[in-house]
Amino acid sequence: YDYQKFLNVSKKLLLDVSYVINCTSNKKYVNKKYSEKNDFDFKISKKIKDLNCKMIFLSTRKIYKIGDNLNEASKINPNCNYSKNKLNTEKKLLKNLKNRILILRISNLIGINKFRNYNKKIHKTFIDFFLINIQRGIVFNNGKAYKDFLSIKKFSEIIEKLINKKVVGIYNVSLGQKVYLNKIINWLNTFNKKEYQCIDVPKSYKIECFYLNNDKLMKKINIKNSLIDLEKDCKAMSKLFFEKKNK
Numbered sequence: 001y002d003y004q005k006f007l008n009v010s011k012k013l014l015l016d017v018s019y020v021i022n023c024t025s026n027k028k029y030v031n032k033k034y035s036e037k038n039d040f041d042f043k044i045s046k047k048i049k050d051l052n053c054k055m056i057f058l059s060t061r062k063i064y065k066i067g068d069n070l071n072e073a074s075k076i077n078p079n080c081n082y083s084k085n086k087l088n089t090e091k092k093l094l095k096n097l098k099n100r101i102l103i104l105r106i107s108n109l110i111g112i113n114k115f116r117n118y119n120k121k122i123h124k125t126f127i128d129f130f131l132i133n134i135q136r137g138i139v140f141n142n143g144k145a146y147k148d149f150l151s152i153k154k155f156s157e158i159i160e161k162l163i164n165k166k167v168v169g170i171y172n173v174s175l176g177q178k179v180y181l182n183k184i185i186n187w188l189n190t191f192n193k194k195e196y197q198c199i200d201v202p203k204s205y206k207i208e209c210f211y212l213n214n215d216k217l218m219k220k221i222n223i224k225n226s227l228i229d230l231e232k233d234c235k236a237m238s239k240l241f242f243e244k245k246n247k
Contacts, residue, residue, distance in 0.1 A: 003040060007047060019163055020044060021056040033081055034088045041089050045096040054100045054168065055093065056159070061107050061148070061174070061212055063087045068178075071213040072105070072170050077247055090170075099168055107174035107212050110184075110230075111152025112237040121177045126181075131241065138190065140201045142181035148211035149184060151233035154225060161221040170185055174228060176214035181207070185235035191242040 003024045028038040036042055041057055048055065062083035067073045076083040093101045110127045126147065133139060150158075150173065158173055189196075201207065218225065 006145040007043060011047075011051060014048065017048075017053045019054050019056060020048060021058070021159070023058070027127065028049045029085055031080050034085045036092075037090070039089055040087070042092050042096075045093050045101075047246050049096055052100075054102060055081065055165075056102045056104065056162075057089065058095050059086045059103050059105045061089055061105055061172070061210065063090075063105065064210075064212075066208050066209055066210050068125070068209075069213045070210065072166070072172055074213075091203060102162060102168050103170045104156075104173045105170065105212070106149035107150055107172075107210075109152055109155055110130050110149055110188075110234065110237065111155075114243050116172055124186075127188070127237075130185060134189065134192060134196060137194070137196045139185055139196055139198050140181075140220075141198050142185070142201055142207065144180065144184075146178040146202075146209050146211070148177070149179045149230060150225075151237075153233050153236075154229060157223060158217070160219065161223060165221065167220055169237055171217045171220070172212040172214050173217060174212035174214045175225060176212060176218070177227065178209075179227070179230065184230075184234060187231050188238050188241075190238040191236045192238070193242070 003022070006020075022041050022044055024040055026040065027038070028035070033036065037228070041055075045055060060083060061070070063076055063078045063082065063086055064070045065077035067074070076087065078087050088105055093103070106127055107147060110125075111126070112131075126149075155173065162171075214225070
């Protein structure tokens with residue numbers, strides 16, 4: 001549903017809505033210091049404050065201090081405008097909606113939309129840079145660098161389970177273990193038939209290694225969430241992306 005259209009719709013039409021999830025953003029929220037006028041989630045929370053529906057806020061692992069096995073009680077240390085803004089939004093939504101808000105602190109999501117122009121995306125992620133670079137005929141050798149990844153397919157399954165169980169509160173959403181960047185690049189490159197050059201990551205490029213503890217989430221929804229699942233999903237993305245590129 002269009003974000004602006006949602007803000008203008010009558011509250012009467014929202015009486016039968018159970019959950020609201022905002023997937024929109026804007027450059028000012030990502031790049032600049034916090035301002036309520038740039039915070040789409042805060043505006044949505046004001047719209048539904050007097051209704052019965054719940055809200056799911058897509059937050060970020062970047063609010064934590066960099067490290068391993070980070071849980072929901074780990075030290076908070078946002079170090080960029082994006083993460084600081086996400087933390088500000090978390091606080092405002094908890095104040096506005098109280099026990100009607102589900103905050104998801106997400107690791108790295110991986111998914112492919114074969115119709116998207118990845119060069120124009122507002123907030124580029126690991127897979128965006130991979131797709132841009134592979135079209136230039138290069139991949140990076142990331143050495144022993146690792147992060148925590150989750151496919152869009154698995155993320156969608158998790159969202160559905162949380163909604164069915166009417167969960168509220170704060171949860172890490174992640175695979176819950178180290179995933180080495182070179183390994184995930186190999187999976188994403190499975191169906192690439194064209195030649196490419198492997199080059200070392202530039203020294204100026206800072207890689208933040210981390211993984212989130214997802215025990216709280218897994219105890220709540222009890223689903224299968226393994227490295228093998230991630231590998232299968234990444235290879236499926238590779239096939240989707242390269243099936244036309246190889247022709």
